[in-house]
Amino acid sequence: MKRLFILTVVFGGLSVSLNLLSSCKEDKKLIKQTEVAFKKEGELTIFKVADSTEVKLDIEIAATDFDIQTGLMYRNTMETNRGMLFIFEDEKERFFYMKNTKIPLDIVYIGGNNKIVSFQKNAQPFDESSLPSTLPAKYVLEINAGLVDTWGISVGDRINFTKN
Numbered sequence: 001m002k003r004l005f006i007l008t009v010v011f012g013g014l015s016v017s018l019n020l021l022s023s024c025k026e027d028k029k030l031i032k033q034t035e036v037a038f039k040k041e042g043e044l045t046i047f048k049v050a051d052s053t054e055v056k057l058d059i060e061i062a063a064t065d066f067d068i069q070t071g072l073m074y075r076n077t078m079e080t081n082r083g084m085l086f087i088f089e090d091e092k093e094r095f096f097y098m099k100n101t102k103i104p105l106d107i108v109y110i111g112g113n114n115k116i117v118s119f120q121k122n123a124q125p126f127d128e129s130s131l132p133s134t135l136p137a138k139y140v141l142e143i144n145a146g147l148v149d150t151w152g153i154s155v156g157d158r159i160n161f162t163k164n
Contacts, residue, residue, distance in 0.1 A: 035074075035075075035076060036074050036075055038058075038060060038078070038079070038082055039060055040058045040059070040060070040164065041059065041060050041061040041163060041164055042058075042059045042060075042061055042085070042161055042162050042163040042164055043056065043057065043058060043059065043161065043162050044056070044057045044058075044059045044083065044085055044141065044159055044160070044161040045057075045159065045160050045161070046116075046151070046153060046157055046158070046159050047157060047158045047159070047160070048151075048152060048153065048154070048157050049154065049156050049157055049158070050152065050154060050157075051152075055151050055153070056081070057081055057082060057083045057143070058081060058082050058083075059082070059083050059084060059085045059141075059161065060082075060083075060084045060085070061084075061085050061087060061163060062084055062085070062086045062087070063086075063087040068086055068088075071084060071086070071096075071101070071142065072084055072101055072103065072105065072142055073099070073100040073101050073102075074100060074101075074102065075101070075102060075103060076102055076103070077103060078103055078143075078144055080144060080147070082143075083141050083142055083143040084141070084142045085139060085140070085141050085161060086139060086140040086141075086142070087138075087139055088137075088138055088139070088140075090138070091111060091112040091136045091137065091138040092136050092137070093132060093133055093135070093136055093137070094109055094132065094133045094137045094140055095130045095131065095132045095133075096120070096123070096130075096131045096132075096140065096142075097127065097128050097129060097130060097131060098123050098124060098125055098126060098127045098128065098129075098131075099126065099128050100126070101123075101125055101126065102125050102126075103125060103144065103145075104122055104123060104124055104125055104144070104145035104146075105122075105123045105142045105143065105144065105145055106119060106120070106121050106122065106123070106142070106143050106144070106145050106146065106147055106148040107119060107120040107123055107131055107140060107141075107142055108140065108141040108142075108143065108148065108153065109133035109134075109135070109137035109139075109140055110137055110138065110139035110140065110141060110159055111135065111136060111137055111138060111139075112136075112138040112139075114139075114158050114159050114160065115156055115157070115158050115159075116153065116154070116155055116156065116157045116158070116159070117133060117134065117135040117136070117137055117155060118133050118134040118135060118137075118155060119148050119153070119155075120132075121145070121146075121148050121149070122145045122146065123145065139159070141159070
């Protein structure tokens, strides 16, 4: 429901009327966020040292400042065989968090030599706590929570990736 208010102000004998329009809270329209769709930008393989098996994923690549800052925010789901690979120019300790991220994730930190150096399992949606790597990382892979354990990924496993 909208309401119209008329305010009359007198300035030295001159009368000015202002029409003010206000709306009730329930009149506000909800803005629906557009679902961000997966866009395959490459393929990644994890080579497991323990049993020489491989895990293959389709990946999106985050290499620009905007893509790195946005990551998997605002996504409602992600298929099991997909992930996002963050590529940085330098190798240093990394700190990730889950602001505006709706799905739980495993965060895999990877050194410049393509070996997994650490991971953060089961990072919770919307949690803004810092989730650091324990060693310097040049790459970070985000996958659905629980897959590090399901796939038996370990520190020392290697990755290889190709861009489309």
